[in-house]
Amino acid sequence: MSGNTCAACDYELDENSVTVTLGGKTVEVCCEECATKLKEAFSAAASSKIG
Ligand SMILES: [Zn+2]
Secondary structure, three states: OOOOOOOOOOOOOOOOOOEEEEEEEEEEEOHHHHHHHHHHHHHHHHHHHHO
């Protein structure tokens, strides 16, 4: 249990990890695919709060 894991799929991060900023919070994911998933999930959650 050392190092970080992907914020989207819990895969262990390596040198190919991608940093994503969501709502001022920085998270790391294992690949661009997870980065996209996380951004979509965040924007869906954010838009549901509008109103
Ligand atoms: Zn991942």
